[in-house]
Amino acid sequence: MSSQATEETPDAYEALLDHYEQISNVNAAGSILQWDQEVMMPEGGTPARSQQKSALSSLSHDLLTEEKVGEWLDELDDADLTDEQEAVVREIRREYERADRVPSDLVAEISETTSEALPKWKEAKAEDDFSIFAPVLENLIELKKEYAEHIDPDKPAYEVLFADYEPYLDLDTAERVLERLREELVPLIEDVRASDVELADPFEGDFDVDTQEDLARDVLDTLGYDFEHGRVDTAPHPFSTGNQFDARVTTRFSEDDPVGALMSTIHEFGHARYTLGLPREQYGNPLGESRDLTVHESQSRLWENHVGRSRVFWEKFLPAMKERFPQLEDVTPEEAYEAANEVYEDNLIRVEADELTYHMHIIVRFEIERELIEGDLDVEDVPQRWNDKYEEYLGIRPDTDAEGCLQDIHWSHGSFGYFPTYSLGSVLAAQIYDALEADVGDVDEKVRNGNFDVIADWLEEHVHQHGARYTTPELVEEATGEAYNADHFVDYVTEKYTDLYDL
Amino acid sequence: MSSQATEETPDAYEALLDHYEQISNVNAAGSILQWDQEVMMPEGGTPARSQQKSALSSLSHDLLTEEKVGEWLDELDDADLTDEQEAVVREIRREYERADRVPSDLVAEISETTSEALPKWKEAKAEDDFSIFAPVLENLIELKKEYAEHIDPDKPAYEVLFADYEPYLDLDTAERVLERLREELVPLIEDVRASDVELADPFEGDFDVDTQEDLARDVLDTLGYDFEHGRVDTAPHPFSTGNQFDARVTTRFSEDDPVGALMSTIHEFGHARYTLGLPREQYGNPLGESRDLTVHESQSRLWENHVGRSRVFWEKFLPAMKERFPQLEDVTPEEAYEAANEVYEDNLIRVEADELTYHMHIIVRFEIERELIEGDLDVEDVPQRWNDKYEEYLGIRPDTDAEGCLQDIHWSHGSFGYFPTYSLGSVLAAQIYDALEADVGDVDEKVRNGNFDVIADWLEEHVHQHGARYTTPELVEEATGEAYNADHFVDYVTEKYTDLYDL
Known part of the structure; x- marks a missing residue:
């Protein structure tokens, strides 16, 4: 009410x-x-x-x-x-x-x-058998096309579907941003790959999964996750769900990638923290609901990338990690920071990607799902097209469909048009982070002191508390004082990777 | 369909x-x-x-x-x-x-x-503070009275509420059965208490809760629980819920009572097995739904009491328990059997009660909730009345409300009229068990050989598969060949406790 x-x-x-x-x-x-x-x-x-x-x-x-x-x-x-x-x-x-x-x-x-x-x-x-999934995928595509046709027969189906996930930034904006990202990131990725710098990767060996689970709780505790209003579990494809009274996080672990699991956990924390920051007295109406996926993803990305993948975060959190994994005794924060940001030449998996190549993964999926929905690509040809595009955009070719077009859950949810919001959200995260810093001062200093509440409280005040009160462009304006744009993001990654790879 | x-x-x-x-x-x-x-x-x-x-x-x-x-x-x-x-x-x-x-x-x-x-x-x-619960309990009672008044203003409210849980055996039957149980069990309990026999209780000391959890899985495995269609978790008040595709069990553990946890697990298995035995093709209509609580409780009690508390079950299962808890090395099946059936003089808790005093617990709750609904007892007087009745019927007086009138969750669910079905179900369990044995031969022999499927399959065929096809009396007749009656139960407990306590 x-x-x-x-x-x-x-x-x-x-x-x-x-x-x-x-x-x-x-x-x-x-x-x-x-x-x-x-x-x-x-x-x-x-x-x-x-x-x-x-x-x-x-x-x-x-x-x-x-x-x-x-x-x-x-x-x-x-x-x-x-x-x-x-x-x-x-x-x-x-x-x-x-x-x-x-x-x-x-x-x-x-x-x-x-x-x-x-x-x-x-x-x-x-x-690793796409043909098991293909029939139901084809079925879903037909159903979603039919769905889009009902909503607006005069618009391309993909545009209609996209609006389910991001109703207030139109598909043109999405295309423009993705285009800009491609223009800016492709040369940057090339430079990184050409660089002689080799980043440290001190997280070698096996990391017990149960201990990683404890560590995930540590990091959620550190960031201020409210376990009275949430819980953390494992799921094959991590996600966050819930409402302002009960916002849950899922994550997943693999023995050889404790940093990936931590980043994934922090990412989902960002989503859950948004949900928990929605006004409780507005539960059940749009003022108590989150704005759509671009804004949601800006919150998860801000925590994951701008906080979790920062130097100061590792200064702050590495000791807790060493307590759980004594074999990391000699690792320095700088080494951990490098490991959390390394641009792997052979990474095929979106959710394990660095902040640069990540958007190439999105562009591949965006182009393919658009072709599928617009009828320009048959389902059976997806694996081939997928692999070709990876070769073209990332210079790598998946050996298996499990690591290729089957890696993500979204299509099985019938979510077509969802992927672009990942990039839109990452871009917004940088813009919001700069506004946050302009307002509260040096954020690194807060992180160094474990003062994560300053960040969470600012986001709650300027983003979460508004629920769906504003449209996406209005909310961006309200929170950051300027229109939605990709400049902050481009500056951010350029500076970060220039520094990391000595470009 | x-x-x-x-x-x-x-x-x-x-x-x-x-x-x-x-x-x-x-x-x-x-x-x-x-x-x-x-x-x-x-x-x-x-x-x-x-x-x-x-x-x-x-x-x-x-x-x-x-x-x-x-x-x-x-x-x-x-x-x-x-x-x-x-x-x-x-x-x-x-x-x-x-x-x-x-x-x-x-x-x-x-x-x-x-x-x-x-x-x-x-x-x-x-x-341990009844006054925290009292206001909402009072509120619930008023609401449920109003509810009963709408359904049938001409009948006593408690009778109307009872029919929500057991629609086809009327409250008169329930009263008659409870009366019969009191008549038969009170002297039997007196004899047991007067007996010189001291049953063995070899389960002393602490039993690690995580290991008990593994043991609960062992016992569910042994009984044939289908983990593809179920799961087991802990809950403060164990229950089972679900449908024929997904029937879940909950249980609880305490460090000093591994047998209690096992029996509770087997009990909930009985409920879940009933649910899983409902015809899958009838999901979503009454033919795919269980008959009401008397029949449901007959299934849980049959497994808990007639199987789990039998001599042969302990012959069969004790080795698995010893593997988990090596300190039990010297315990004999007979000792375990005795421990699982001991009539404790000072037990205040219904769910930990033996098969005799159990029904005294039910009678207390039945009488009190009936008074509450009929307006003959004020909520604030519940603890006093509860304690007085325990003194009268069981010769013991709770020191705390936590162990007294707050022990059970049901009233917080608004369930008034539910309790009698526990006794009605126990009574039916004995009747069904005798019919099972008449049909498949010596059940002990099946248990001794770990052939639990014979039991489960028989119950599925004669009870579960019918869903709500028959009314309760019809189903009892169909499954056992005779009308619902308490004779089998009285014979069963008389024989069992006469033997155990050398009466």
């Missing part, structure tokens, strides 16, 4: 909010079912879980598209509302209009198909 | 089934949320979780009471249906008629209040 509701608040507004609250709760229940499926559910539970999720999706859809919702929205068209109320209505209207165009059956079918797709993707990845 | 549906199946039947499937899925989602809350959720998640569960409850209620459901049921009144279809309609009609009388708001309020009640109960128990 909005804190803004006054005596003069129109009845239609109150009714709309009550109704929306119920929808939010159904969606929140769906998220728990999803979390459970990925983290806790025994494999054999899938058939029933698919039906449960599908029932909730179509119920949520039915509730959102009830005739009375349209009527309330019409009534509120020229009602006298506060700015916050206007924002609430804007968000609900947008959701309503999109949902209203999509038949309930299709929503249920997509949900059920994604539930079947998840185990297929897992199996295909485990067995 | 019923496998019985034929070309001549009335449209109303198909429509009703589709609709009911959606309701089942919403309810199943609610169960996952409940499991998560008790097993996984961080404490701080409660406010949002309460709203989520409440939203699902009222949605489920709204769906069930939609006008068209009544219309379909009317249409089916004199339709030509198969026996199975008749059963499906009978079950849905019963649910519909009860739900239709209760306002949606009240359903939501009850759900929200139970969500708040759970942490209050936990806190009250942890701090």
Whole structure:
């Protein structure tokens, strides 16, 4: 219930909010079912879980598209509302209009198909056999094209799908930013590869997974994660989910990559911290919901890259790591910092990529999924196209589909158009970080002193607390004082890698 | 969807089934949320979780009471249906008629209040302070009385509530059975207490909880629990939940009571095995749902008491226990059997009780909750009344409310009328066990050979596979060849304890 509701608040507004609250709760229940499926559910539970999720999706859809919702929205068209109320209505209207165009059956079918797709993707990845995943992927693509066609038959389907993940920065912006990143990063990557500098990599050998799990808790503790309102588990594809009362983190470990697991944990912490920073009294309405994926990813990237991959973070955190892993006794913070930022020539995996090549991974996926949705590429040709593009953009070719086009979970969720927001978010992270620093002073100094709350509190005040009050461009302006742009990011990576590789 | 549906199946039947499937899925989602809350959720998640569960409850209620459901049921009144279809309609009609009388708001309020009640109960128990729980308990009682009043204003509220848990054996039957148990068990308990026999108790000392957890997995493995369709976790109050694709078990451990934890695990296995034995192709309709609590409890009690507390079970399982706990090296199966069946004079806790005094615990709770619902007892007087009754029926008086009226979770769920089904189920377990033995021959022999599948398969065939096809009395007749009665149970405990205590 909005804190803004006054005596003069129109009845239609109150009714709309009550109704929306119920929808939010159904969606929140769906998220728990999803979390459970990925983290806790025994494999054999899938058939029933698919039906449960599908029932909730179509119920949520039915509730959102009830005739009375349209009527309330019409009534509120020229009602006298506060700015916050206007924002609430804007968000609900947008959701309503999109949902209203999509038949309930299709929503249920997509949900059920994604539930079947998840185990297929897992199996295909485990067995390194794309053909296991291909049929359900093809099915999902057709369903999502149909979905986009319902929402806006006059727009390219990919553009419509993209707006599900980032409604307020259009696909042109995404393309422009990705283009800029390619222009700036390709020569930078070339320079790095040509450099004689060899960064240290002191994290050799095996690192016990249980001990890494303890270390993940250490780092979450250090950053100020509130375990009274969250928990950490392992999942094959790390994610964060929840609400302002219960925002959970998942992570994963591999014996030979303790730094990767730490960075992944910090990344998900960034997401969860955003969620926990949403205003509690607004639970269940857009003012208590996060802005979309660009902003969400800016929060995870800020913590992962600007904090976790900084020199000072390693000065601060390395001792805790040495306590867990005494074999690291002689490692210096500088060495750890280098290891956390090394640009590997042969890395095929997006989530293990450095801050430069990362965006090449995104560009590959972006181009391929766009072709798939626009009908310019057959599903069966995905592995070939994938590998060719890796060769072209990164100079490496995956040996297996497991390390290639099957590496990421997103398509099994039916998420096409999601990937660009990873780059958009990284770009925004740099912009927000600079605004933070302009406001609170030397951030390195805070990190060195373990004063992570200064960062979290600033982000909460300038980003989290607004929920979906502002559109993405408005929120960026509000938080940073300028329009969304890639300059901060380009400056940041240029400076960082020039220094690291002595360019 | 019923496998019985034929070309001549009335449209109303198909429509009703589709609709009911959606309701089942919403309810199943609610169960996952409940499991998560008790097993996984961080404490701080409660406010949002309460709203989520409440939203699902009222949605489920709204769906069930939609006008068209009544219309379909009317249409089916004199339709030509198969026996199975008749059963499906009978079950849905019963649910519909009860739900239709209760306002949606009240359903939501009850759900929200139970969500708040759970942490209050936990806190009250942890701090041994009934006054923390009392206000919300009082609130729940009022709400449940109101609920019963809506369903049937002409019947005593407790009778109406009881029918939520056991719709087909009436409260008179419950009273008669409890009366019979009191008559038979009180003298038996007196004889046991007067006996000179001292049973062995070789499980002294501390038993590492992590190792007990491994042992719980061992026992579930031994019994044939299908981990592809289930999992085991710890919860402060053990329970089992799920569906035929994913039926989970929870258990709890205490350092000084490894046998108690094992028995609790076996008990929950019995519930889960019932759920997993429901026909998969009937998921989402009454033919794929379990019969009510009496039958459910018969399955858990059969495994816990008739299998787990038998001599032959300990012959079979003790070696596995010794492997985990080498300090038990010298323990004999007979000693373990005695320990698993000792009647402790000073046991205050229902779930730790032997098979005789157990029913005294039930009778106390039954009498007190009935008084509460009928308005004959004030909430504030519960601890006093509880302690007085324990003194009267069991000759012991709790020192604390944590060990007294706060020991069980059920009231925090708003479950009043649930407790009698524990005794009704124990009684039925003995009757079913005798039918099983009459059919497959010496069950001890199967247990001795680790042939637990014979038991599970028989139960699946004669009980589980029927879902809610038959009413409780019909199912008992179908499975055992005779009407529900307490004779088998009385014979069973008389023989067992006469032998154990040399009476």
